[in-house]
Amino acid sequence: MKQAAPPDTIPGTVGEGLAQHGISRRDFLQFCTSLAAMLALPPAMASVMAEAISRAKRQSVIWLSFQECTGCTESITRSHSPTLESLMFDMISLDYHHTLQAASGEAAEHARMQAMKDNEGKYLVIVDGSIPMGNPGYSAIAGISNHDMLVETAKGAAAIVAVGTCAAHGGIPHADPNPTGAVPVSEIVKDKPIINVPGCPPIPVVMTGVLAHFLTFGGIPELDDLGRPKSFYGDTIHDRCYRRPFYDQGKFAETFDDEGARQGWCLFKLGCKGPVTYNACATAKWNDGTSFPIQSGHGCIGCSEPNFWDAGPFYKPLSTPVSATPAMLAAAAAAGVAAGVAITWHNRSTKARANAEHAKVTTQDLKREEK
Amino acid sequence: MTHLDILTFARGSALNWALMVFVAGVTLRLFEILGFGRKADLAKPRAPRVGSGWRTMFTRSLPEPGILRRDPVTYISGYVFHSGLFLSLFFFGPHIAFFRSMTGLSWPGLPTALTDAAAVAAIVALVVLLAHRLNNPVKRMLSGIGDYVAWTATLLPLLTGYMAYHHLLIEYTLMLALHLFSVELLLVVLPFSKLLHSFTLFISRWYNGDAFARKGVAS
Numbered sequence: 001m002k003q004a005a006p007p008d009t010i011p012g013t014v015g016e017g018l019a020q021h022g023i024s025r026r027d028f029l030q031f032c033t034s035l036a037a038m039l040a041l042p043p044a045m046a047s048v049m050a051e052a053i054s055r056a057k058r059q060s061v062i063w064l065s066f067q068e069c070t071g072c073t074e075s076i077t078r079s080h081s082p083t084l085e086s087l088m089f090d091m092i093s094l095d096y097h098h099t100l101q102a103a104s105g106e107a108a109e110h111a112r113m114q115a116m117k118d119n120e121g122k123y124l125v126i127v128d129g130s131i132p133m134g135n136p137g138y139s140a141i142a143g144i145s146n147h148d149m150l151v152e153t154a155k156g157a158a159a160i161v162a163v164g165t166c167a168a169h170g171g172i173p174h175a176d177p178n179p180t181g182a183v184p185v186s187e188i189v190k191d192k193p194i195i196n197v198p199g200c201p202p203i204p205v206v207m208t209g210v211l212a213h214f215l216t217f218g219g220i221p222e223l224d225d226l227g228r229p230k231s232f233y234g235d236t237i238h239d240r241c242y243r244r245p246f247y248d249q250g251k252f253a254e255t256f257d258d259e260g261a262r263q264g265w266c267l268f269k270l271g272c273k274g275p276v277t278y279n280a281c282a283t284a285k286w287n288d289g290t291s292f293p294i295q296s297g298h299g300c301i302g303c304s305e306p307n308f309w310d311a312g313p314f315y316k317p318l319s320t321p322v323s324a325t326p327a328m329l330a331a332a333a334a335a336g337v338a339a340g341v342a343i344t345w346h347n348r349s350t351k352a353r354a355n356a357e358h359a360k361v362t363t364q365d366l367k368r369e370e371k
Numbered sequence: 372m373t374h375l376d377i378l379t380f381a382r383g384s385a386l387n388w389a390l391m392v393f394v395a396g397v398t399l400r401l402f403e404i405l406g407f408g409r410k411a412d413l414a415k416p417r418a419p420r421v422g423s424g425w426r427t428m429f430t431r432s433l434p435e436p437g438i439l440r441r442d443p444v445t446y447i448s449g450y451v452f453h454s455g456l457f458l459s460l461f462f463f464g465p466h467i468a469f470f471r472s473m474t475g476l477s478w479p480g481l482p483t484a485l486t487d488a489a490a491v492a493a494i495v496a497l498v499v500l501l502a503h504r505l506n507n508p509v510k511r512m513l514s515g516i517g518d519y520v521a522w523t524a525t526l527l528p529l530l531t532g533y534m535a536y537h538h539l540l541i542e543y544t545l546m547l548a549l550h551l552f553s554v555e556l557l558l559v560v561l562p563f564s565k566l567l568h569s570f571t572l573f574i575s576r577w578y579n580g581d582a583f584a585r586k587g588v589a590s
Contacts, residue, residue: 226373236543250464250480269468276375276544306373312382318547319465320472321390322383329394329473336395340402347407 014091014215015054028054035212038205038284039221040231052216053091059215060115060123062153063097066146067139067173067182068129072164073099075201091211095123098141109142116156124214125157127185130166130173134181150188159193159220160185161210168196168227169306176310186227193220196227200303203284206232226306228278237300238274240282243267261297271315272299279304374544381551389555390473396562397570404571412585420584427580428573444503448496455493459486459529487536494529497522517564524560527553 018028032053033046041049065073077100094100095115096108103111115123127150132138136145144152154160162185165171173182186194197206210229213221221229238244246252246266253260253267266272274282277300281292294300299315302308312322438446460466462481471477480486501522504510531550534540541549561567 239538247464248483250462250482250486252464252468252480254477266464268465276378276547302375305375307376307379311375311379316472317465317468318378318382319469320382321386321469322379324387324390324473326473326475328387329390332391332394333398335391336398337402339395340399340406343399343403344406347403 013054014056014058017058017091018054025050032212035205035209038209038231038280039213039229040234045216049212049216053212056091056215058093059091059211060119061092061094061126062112062115062123062157063094063100063126063128064146064149064153065098066127066129066131066150066167067180068164068166070099071201072128073097076204076207091215092124105142109144112153116153120156122158123156124211125153125160126163127160127167128163130170130182130184131188132173132180132182134179138180147188150185154189154192157192159195159214160189161195161197161207162186162227163197163207164202165198165200165304165306165308168198168304171200172309174307174309194227195220195223195229198226198228198233198304198306199279199281200308202304203232203280203286205284206280224278232280232284233278233304235278235280236275237277237279237282237294238272240280241274241294242282243294256297267294267297267299269317270299271313271317273302273305273308273311273314273318274300275318277302277305277308374542374548378544378548378551381548381555385555386551389558393558393562396559397567400562400567401570401574404574412582414585416585417587418584420581423584424577424579424581427583428576430580431576444499448499448503452493452496452500455489455491455496456525456529458489459493459532462486462489483536487533490529490533494526494533497526497529520560521564521566524553524557524564524566528557 029046029050032050033043036043036046036049063073093115096112098108101108101111129139129146131146131150133147136147139146141149162168166173166182167185170178170182170184173180174184184196186196195210197210199206206229209232210221213219213229221231224230224233226233238247243264243266246264247268251260251263251265252269253263253265254269255261256270261267268275272294274294281300282294285292285295301314302311305311316322434446458481461470461478463483463486464480467477467480504514504518528550531546531553535543535546535550538546540546557566561569
């Protein structure tokens with residue numbers, strides 16, 4: 001049951017949006033507490049965050065979708081029902097988004113231009129999808145190439161959030177042989193702060209957390225060397241995985257339907273990439289904290305890492321060769337045998353020659369010398 | 372090039388070439404050694420030699436009487452190192468997965484706390500052995516560059532594996548790649564250095580045991 005709206009609702013602020021949707025201060029504080037925990041902030045920051053966000057003007061956001069599958073948008077709009085995504089859209093003014101906006105054609109482009117003009121230097125740009133650098137016709141919107149639209153929109157932005165692995169690292173379009181010449185946002189925009197939120201798709205609460213941080217502190221969170229918020233991407237999935245104790249006990253599922261799999265043992269031997277994947281899946285989880293891939297019985301495929309698609313088969317353990325085969329080793333052994341036979345033949349020939357050339361000394365010769 | 376790209380290269384082309392050099396190198400060296408042959412011993416054996424070679428393969432692993440007093444450092448450290456290396460190499464889960472991928476054989480692993488302790492013991496023993504080699508005048512005089520190369524090639528996989536497991540110094544993915552590179556260095560060095568004893572050890576023990584039996588000192 002929703003409580004009364006926050007008393008200090010100022011027109012045009014997030015607080016007003018929350019009040020209009022009947023979200024109580026208690027609910028909002030609860031939400032901010034979980035966000036503060038996710039962002040590794042002290043508990044006291046929850047109320048500061050709630051205050052700052054509710055007083056903040058709804059952030060203008062322009063969402064650009066390039067070479068993508070709409071999975072990122074699906075992820076954010078269809079999970080944590082009903083609170084998180086609605087809270088996120090209450091915090092922002094989503095001025096342009098192909099999938100979600102009602103307008104189309106010229107009207108849609110006009111909305112983007114208007115938002116850029118009205119919020120010059122203050123709006124956030126969210127990008128999902130990679131940008132093709134080959135033929136502009138690979139991906140264009142309203143006759144504008146993805147590259148040109150990104151450059152034009154990024155010019156007046158306060159910061160850019162690259163949502164999903166495609167925008168952050170190039171993702172699947174960037175996979176070998178990269179037919180469209182796909183690149184991530186960071187290879188085109190060099191003069192604006194870029195927050196990478198990789199994942200295929202990314203976790204919704206990470207997205208919300210980044211926005212909340214921006215609204216509360218007016219800046220971007222601390223990032224790692226790949227431009228990812230440290231609070232969400234600081235640990236590997238393996239280190240936070242609830243199956244980690246089984247790894248340490250040497251208990252592994254060997255197939256997807258053996259006793260080990262049924263007992264919930266570690267999936268390392270089934271190709272889990274959790275040890276080299278930095279993300280919050282094991283802690284934040286999906287679908288309102290219900291589960292994540294490993295909990296569902298499938299190893300992590302490392303979807304938030306750069307070039308994960310080209311990092312070897314999904315079902316081969318990390319400690320095994322990507323492409324070496326017993327046949328390859330058999331060929332090497334055959335080569336070794338051939339070389340060994342050649343060397344043996346050479347050694348024996350040398351020995352035989354030395355024997356043949358060796359001058360034999362007889363007892364007669366020795367007796368002659370004694371005389 | 373990201374850390375994951377480096378790891379993929381370490382698990383891919385680099386490992387393929389290292390494994391091929393290793394397999395071809397070991398096969399070549401064994402052929403070379405066995406191909407030398409021995410002159411037929413025409414003398415009548417002094418004692419029955421049945422099983423002496425096989426017994427010697429194992430009895431040479433037991434301490435010789437008095438050796439603990441004569442050279443305790445070499446003996447104890449040698450034993451600790453080889454035991455630690457054996458346990459950490461063959462009983463750590465991810466290593467078993469590697470052997471299974473290459474041979475199809477698999478066996479139960481040990482808890483990581485035990486394999487980790489075994490690796491630490493092996494590292495400490497290697498350091499002690501190096502210090503002893505440098506401090507003992509006879510050992511120092513007998514040591515050549517090959518000994519130090521073999522020591523380094525053996526230490527690096529143990530050290531990088533330990534550091535990767537404990538997330539020490541550098542990021543895990545990169546350290547795992549370094550671990551694999553160090554293993555690849557070991558694979559390339561092994562057939563052409565004294566480390567080949569991991570293969571020739573039992574052959575030479577069998578030969579010695581058998582030859583000594585002919586001379587009347589069967590084990």
